[in-house]
Amino acid sequence: MAQHITPEFIESLQPNEIFVFGSNLAGMHGGGAAYMAHTLFGAEWGVGVGRTGQCYAIPTMQGGVETIRPYVDEFIEYAKQHPELLFLVTRIGCGIAGFTNEEIAPLFRAAFEMENVALPEGWRKL
Numbered sequence: 001m002a003q004h005i006t007p008e009f010i011e012s013l014q015p016n017e018i019f020v021f022g023s024n025l026a027g028m029h030g031g032g033a034a035y036m037a038h039t040l041f042g043a044e045w046g047v048g049v050g051r052t053g054q055c056y057a058i059p060t061m062q063g064g065v066e067t068i069r070p071y072v073d074e075f076i077e078y079a080k081q082h083p084e085l086l087f088l089v090t091r092i093g094c095g096i097a098g099f100t101n102e103e104i105a106p107l108f109r110a111a112f113e114m115e116n117v118a119l120p121e122g123w124r125k126l
Contacts, residue, residue, distance in 0.1 A: 003112075003119070003124065004086065004088075004090045004115075004118030005119065005120070006054070006118040006119060006120050006121075008057070010036070012040075012089070013041060013054055014086075016084060016086055016118065017085070017087075017088055018051075018054060018055060018085050018086070018087045018088065018122060019036075019040075019043075019045070019054060019056070019090070020055070020056045020075065020087050020088060020090060021033040021034055021037045021041075021055060021057060021090050021092060022034065022048070022057075022058055022060035022061075022090070022094075022096075022097055023037075023048045023059050023060070023067055023090035024060075024062070025049065025059045025061070025062055027043075027044065027045060027047040027048035027049075027052075027057065028048075029043055029045060031096055032095040032096045033090045033092070037052075037053070037055040037057070038109075040051050041054045041055050042051045042054050043055040043057060049071060050074070051078070056069065056075060056078065058071045058072060058092050059071055060092055060093035061097050062093055065099060065103050065107070068092075068093060068099075068107060070107060072107040073110075074108050075087075075115075076108070076117075079111065079114060079116055079117050080114070080123055082116070083115075083116050084115060086116050086117075086118060088118045089108065089117060089118060089119050089120065094108065101123065101126060104123075105120075105123035112124050113117060
């Protein structure tokens with residue numbers, strides 16, 4: 001089983017690739033990966049959760065790690081329903097939101113063996 005690793009820098013996407021980024025609930029994509037999602041990959045201003053453009057938004061700015069978990073679970077279910085797409089998960093929550101890889105990676109445990117979900121380098125070991 002192939003375990004895809006998200007490239008550190010993503011500047012373009014193939015038609016079947018989805019840029020997964022950390023957002024805020026208001027969908028104000030003003031910085032970090034959210035800004036890239038908006039400017040490069042069609043993430044709509046005002047959409048802070050779910051599929052938007054060639055992206056998938058996971059809110060990370062509303063509280064602690066446990067407030068992120070339901071949105072990650074929702075994303076994993078979405079990815080399961082769309083095996084034809086490759087989801088490139090960025091280090092959501094590990095930039096402006098201030099979380100660490102060790103806090104966020106375990107939320108994606110259910111995606112560790114999914115062939116259509118790429119995760120950042122090292123997340124599968126955390």
